[in-house]
Amino acid sequence: MSILYTLVRYIYQKEFFYLAYCFTQIFSLGFIIIYSHFFDIADFYKEICIIFASFFAFAFAFGFFKGQILPSIDSKKELFLISSLTIFAIVIVIYHYMLFSYLPYTIIYLLLLLSVIFNSKENIKKSLLHIFSWSLVCLFLFILQVKSIYIKSGYIDLILVAFMLEAVLFTITLENRNKELKNINEDYENMLLQQTKLAKTGSMIGNIAHQYRQPLNNISYILINLRNKYEKDKLTKEFFYTKYNQIEEQLHFMSKTIDDFKEFYSPNKEKENFLLIDSINRAVNILQSLIKQYNVELNINFNTSEGTKVYGVANEFSQVILVLLKNAIEASKDEIRPIIDINISSKNGLIEIEIIDNGKGISKTTFSKLFKPYFSTKKEGFGIGLYMVKLIIEKSFNAEIKAYSLEKGMKFTIFLEKSF
Template identity: 55%
Template sequence: MFDINIVLAYGVTFGILLMSILFTAIRYVYLKELFYLAYCLMQIFSLAYIVIYSQFFEIPPIFKEISLGFATIFAIIFAFAFFKVEFIPIFKSIKELMIFTAFLIFVLATVFYHYMLFEYLPYSVVYFLLFLSVIFNIKDGVKPTLIYVVGWSFVCLFLYIIQFKTLYVRSGYVDLVLVAFAIEAILFTFSLANKQKELKNQNINYENMLLHQSRLAKSGAMIGNIAHQWRQPLNNLSYIFMNIKTRFENGKLKQDYFDKKFMQANEQLQFMSKTIDDFKDFYTPAKNKEDFLVKESINKALTILNASLKQQRVDLTLTFHTSEVSKIYGISNEFSQVILTLIKNSIEALSNQEYPKIDIDVYSNHSSLIVKISDNGAGISKKELPKLFKPYFTTKEDGFGIGLYLVKTIIEDSFKGTIEAKPLKKGLEFIITIEKSF
């Protein structure tokens, strides 16, 4: 029979480890971070170790050593994955070398006491590697790891001062490793909270960087499209002025001819002015969501791309298989940006086609509006298809790889809809599904 207090202590430890395993396993499933998986596996083998160590079950001792070995391996993987910087320092002076040497001696002494106190190698390994990483990278911002390391250091220092192990053993307890499991779980929870905050801030910075790059790309696209739209009016103005000059030099410039050419030139200038207004309205972000006409929003994008479509001789067809006054809720310009990006993507895919064609088909059912944009371009391989909406994935030499990523973000976050890409026998089809307004 086992002492009830010992059984209770082991029971609490088993519970802590199981909660830690479950927590990190769920985190890994959702976040796919390696350090969650490594920590989870370390704790699984730690649980196996402590179960065998407890002698509650008749398990050969060799399995305890195997569990300890695997727990140590995954402890090393966890330490390197948790702190993704250099573990080997670069010294710029003798002074730095002496300071780091002193720190290293302190680390070794502390880790040695940590192991002598708890006699559990995996946790001592994690403590040692993370302690080193903090010291060698203190200037780079190490708050999550610092909490873990400082926590263990204060615990070890405090227990050393009060001679905790001697008192613990004198009191009749021999399983001090159970205390290590409890402390490890507490410190890791605090470190993890800060690590999650750090990862969240990194994601926010990443999103801001993508948006900044997107704005730069849009500015370049806007200038390029304006240049395309203005090319023909400028040519017309050139011919008008040449005709006026020729008539004037030959003494044949009459008032009615001059007035006629003046009106023609004015029409071209008004067209160019309207082009600027159209582009300004298109690229100016709206702030308020509202019900808007899908057809109107699509036509905005087509107006912007009109010159590119003509230049590439693309046959574009817009067909409504539902009411032409169908509406959806959101920001009209954002939806236009989505359509513009998808059509531009199709235009680029059609660059080598003899008869380039783009079809935009709009359908609806009882609750949703469906927009399909298809082309007869080069398409995409099945291998590349899953990466299509990933940031920085591009098949173009001069591409940024953020256009389709932002399209997916707008459709899913702003319109609460879905977008998918479907390879065709020849070409590619994008399918957008959004809840329609009633």
């Protein structure tokens, strides 16, 4: 069963150490069969099994511990430890005629033990579980010294117990390794999300400057108007407060723009119930300058309550809408009349958000690669935008996103659970 397990893991994950360990187990099983005299097989084949099991065990150790089998000595403590282990290995070799006659696998698992200890600095101490049983077996046999005492007692053959225990511990080791890799992968995904935001910082700053230009011009005209009225002694209290309120409106718009950007770039990962309309508007406000620059007709159609809420990280959802909306703008900007529709509807507890553009669309070859990392149809693109969109929707919101190639343009649909 353990052989089949490691073989299946190799087929799915394509990591060499799984295959090496599978062959180690196969030849180990061959040794046990011959050793236990289940069949009338010459001892010559037992030696063949030992040789190949040793070879593949070495290959497994080399692959599993990333090739760092030989130690690097950086301190007196490490020198003492390595010297002790080397002496231990020499004693085992000298003890060959007593220990190896019962447990030929000692040298194989000593190799794995050494590689584990030498790599303990690389945060793989949990892998000691994989070798612990073999260390106990070796130590027990050294203390016992006389093999015949154990055999005459009528106990189960120790090597069979060791093999069963080793298989269990190897499974635990792999599970620990998978958990560590999963944690590392999640850290990389979080880093990639922040890098995606930073990669867009330049264009976003440009958008802020563009959005500020209009309100600043308006404030300038209002102040000029106030000065002219004052110089001509025609400034009335009513006129003054009218212009004062206009300036406040412009300043409020500028302040809100900064708040939107601040919220968008916040690394906050706390999940909460948030209004869908707020998250969509935040992304729209950030891209307002592009929408005006290319004269895009943007239609937001709520076919459900505007008080609809979803559960998740609000600024991550804004990131999703921003990427999809920006792609739609860039796809349709060369059209005579660029149109983008955002349709929000709900049915049976599910929210559907559609983002549709009337751009030129994409080819079938490109369509199949849409959500692949580092694939982009734009020369200046990084190819991580849609990949991150899919990642956020599936992992952070436990939802689904689908892309549709239309006769004219593209449609992206997000399926979310409504928060009640």
